[in-house]
Amino acid sequence: MLGGILFTFYQGSNLDSNAKMWRLVADLMNDIGMLMDLVSPLFPSAFLFIVCLGSISRSFTGVASGATRAALTQHFALQDNAADISAKEGSQETVATMLGMALGMFLAHITLGHSLAIWFCFLSLTVFHIYANYKAVRCLSLTTLNCERSSILLLHFMETGQVFTPKQVSFMEHVLPLWMSSWSTNRVKFLYQRVCLGIRISLFDHREMLDLSHLAGSYYKTEKYTLLEREGIISIIIHKDSTAADVLQAFMHALLMAELVDKDRSVHLESQSWMANYYEVFVMKLQSSGWKTERLSSPAVVWKANWSSRSSDQKLD
Secondary structure, X not given: OHHHHHHHHHHHHHHHHOHHHHHHHHHHHHHHHHHHHHHHHHOHHHXXXXXXXXXXXXXXXXXXXXXXXXXXXXXXXXXXXXXXXXHHHHHHHHHHHHHHHHHHHHHHHHOOOOHHHHHHHXXXXXXXXXXXXXXXXXXXXXXXXXXXXXXXXXXXXXXXXXXXXXXXXXXXXXXXXXXXXXXXXXXXXXXXXOEEEOOOHHXXXXXXXXXXXXXXXXXXXXXXXXXXXXXXXXXXXXXXXXXXXXXXXXXXXXXXXXXXXXXXXXXXXXXXXXXXXXXXXXXXXXXXXXXXXXXXXXXXXXXXXXXXOOOOOOOOO
């Protein structure tokens, strides 16, 4: 129980924005939990410890699967019929469970007393289960924007002037945690990791507060956000009256600055120029390609702050 609570505390805000990844991780953790239960009798001295690990693993599964199920149900509810979709999904799961129980009883009967056959069946079916879930998640084309999808779309638009469709992006985004896919390190991954959305003003020191106030008066007079670059990290401060469109614009602007910061350019000036000339076209192409720009999936809590550009020494709430 405590494991489930701690998992929710540390990863709860990521479940909605990375529903595909956590849906796959939930199934993987469930398989690990079952493996722990089967292994535990082989190690009597560590039986309690191994069983507890399996229980913790399944508690992660319960939290992640329930949360991602809600997020994916919203994706399939094209006519605002989330209850209907949820009921039918539950019925399909019940049928699949019944078939699985029948197959399990059959395998238990024919493998009775054959430990090698039991382990072979379990491991082979587990591998098949993970592979099937991986392929299913890969086929899922979500139309909401999260950090990685936004990075992929913006970089491609900057290079070609075109926008990927949700189906194209679904095959490009990762569906495994970053630490499990470090071998596929690329520019897209690092780009959005250098953007911090919704920074608390209280985290800034006096010098940074002065810089922030100067930027608000110089570059962000009309926008409902301010961007601050610190050692290659772009921090986004959101105004309390900002809308989803303002948050999207702020995040895309920050991604653009993260792309320009390594090129020793005037990041604020050049990024402002690009946003003024191309951002509206970019958003129009996103919408025409099927992306829902009015609904965002952000992994961070957006801390909205008041900021003023009247003077460099005025306090930012």
